[in-house]
Amino acid sequence: MPRLEQVVGPEPLLLDSIAQVNQVFTEAFTDRYQRDGLSGVRVPPLNPAIWRFAIAAAGAGAMQWRDGSGQVIAFNLAHCCGSEGWMGPLAVRPGRQGRGIGSQIVEAGIRWLQESGARVIGLETMPRTVENIGFYSRLGFRPGYLTVSLTRELEHLPSGAEGAGLFSVGESASALSACRNLSDRVMPGLDFSREISLTREQRLGDTSLLPGPDGLAGFALWHSASLAEGKPDDEIRVLKLVVKDQTSFRAVIHAVEAAGWAHGARRVSVRCQTGFRDTYGALLELGYRVHWTDLRMTLDGTELAPRNGAVVFSNWEI
Numbered sequence: 624m625p626r627l628e629q630v631v632g633p634e635p636l637l638l639d640s641i642a643q644v645n646q647v648f649t650e651a652f653t654d655r656y657q658r659d660g661l662s663g664v665r666v667p668p669l670n671p672a673i674w675r676f677a678i679a680a681a682g683a684g685a686m687q688w689r690d691g692s693g694q695v696i697a698f699n700l701a702h703c704c705g706s707e708g709w710m711g712p713l714a715v716r717p718g719r720q721g722r723g724i725g726s727q728i729v730e731a732g733i734r735w736l737q738e739s740g741a742r743v744i745g746l747e748t749m750p751r752t753v754e755n756i757g758f759y760s761r762l763g764f765r766p767g768y769l770t771v772s773l774t775r776e777l778e779h780l781p782s783g784a785e786g787a788g789l790f791s792v793g794e795s796a797s798a799l800s801a802c803r804n805l806s807d808r809v810m811p812g813l814d815f816s817r818e819i820s821l822t823r824e825q826r827l828g829d830t831s832l833l834p835g836p837d838g839l840a841g842f843a844l845w846h847s848a849s850l851a852e853g854k855p856d857d858e859i860r861v862l863k864l865v866v867k868d869q870t871s872f873r874a875v876i877h878a879v880e881a882a883g884w885a886h887g888a889r890r891v892s893v894r895c896q897t898g899f900r901d902t903y904g905a906l907l908e909l910g911y912r913v914h915w916t917d918l919r920m921t922l923d924g925t926e927l928a929p930r931n932g933a934v935v936f937s938n939w940e941i
């Protein structure tokens with residue numbers, strides 16, 4: 624086998640590739656978990672609605688590679704949220720790994736994010752997968768904090784969430800610009816407007832707002848559409864969360880719980896970047912339980928830190 628295989632790409636990853644890309648996704652991640660000793664795990668295909676969202680959110684950062692016979696053998700979705708750039712999901716078809724294709728797709732993602740103006744470029748990977756950590760490290764990424772996914776079962780509307788107002792971005796252009804202004808204020812250049820608008824347009828969820836005395840104090844973008852194909856929509860997942868301080872953090876979590884409950888969801892899931900130690904502690908105090916871990920890695924170890932006690936959670940996984 625040649626070490627460096629000839630592949631066609633990057634090409635734009637368009638909606639008509641979803642079935643093929645989903646196949647590469649499920650095969651590559653199932654194989655990965657099996658090699659990590661989780662022999663019974665079968666990673667299901669992702670909900671096509673989630674692919675449509677991720678492809679639209681990534682725009683020209685959604686890329687695929689084909690072999691000589693036209694089969695999709697690799698893909699990478701690079702997302703630029705203003706100053707923040709991240710990649711995922713990305714994978715190479717199992718029979719084609721170890722020949723340099725993975726390096727090509729990650730380098731293409733880095734180039735696209737740099738050209739798009741991202742100041743931090745990162746990704747998240749499985750902490751137990753030493754090959755992935757080694758692979759990304761050779762490409763210039765450095766490990767940071769764990770991202771811990773925490774979930775809370777909603778058997779009833781939690782205390783604290785009863786008084787939370789159900790304010791959401793809805794169709795309001797001024798609410799969208801308030802979210803953009805708050806993000807930019809706490810982390811200059813950060814912009815989640817595209818994800819907020821697409822979520823609403825594609826009816827995948829909404830963005831809960833926390834009004835404050837001097838304007839917007841926080842918001843959380845969440846999806847209620849299930850991640851895996853054919854699974855019930857009984858969980859809401861927070862994708863992005865921006866608050867100006869710790870007090871607003873608890874309040875915005877309650878606003879998400881209230882929105883989830885009203886929506887019929889019975890579980891809330893939050894991906895907590897554990898660099899925010901107090902926030903992690905607050906989630907545990909609120910009754911959240913640890914569900915999953917990912918390792919955050921950034922190019923050259925560069926990170927953006929929010930200003931003055933603000934908190935920013937951004938999902939660097941689909």
Ligand SMILES: CC(C)(COP(=O)(O)OP(=O)(O)OC[C@H]1O[C@@H](n2cnc3c(N)ncnc32)[C@H](O)[C@@H]1OP(=O)(O)O)[C@@H](O)C(=O)NCCC(=O)NCCS
Pocket residue numbers: 651652655713714715716719720721722723724725726727746747748749753754755756757758759761
């Ligand atoms: C991760 C993945 C994209 C890599 O693709 P690939 O085509 O195998 O990657 P490449 O062949 O370009 O490079 C692999 C490199 O990792 C290096 N590597 C592997 N294990 C390593 C280790 N333990 N320490 C250091 N480097 C390691 C290899 O030596 C190789 O580097 P080299 O080209 O300099 O020799 C692919 O394995 C995959 O799709 N995995 C399943 C899905 C997945 O995990 N996606 C990423 C989720 S974050």
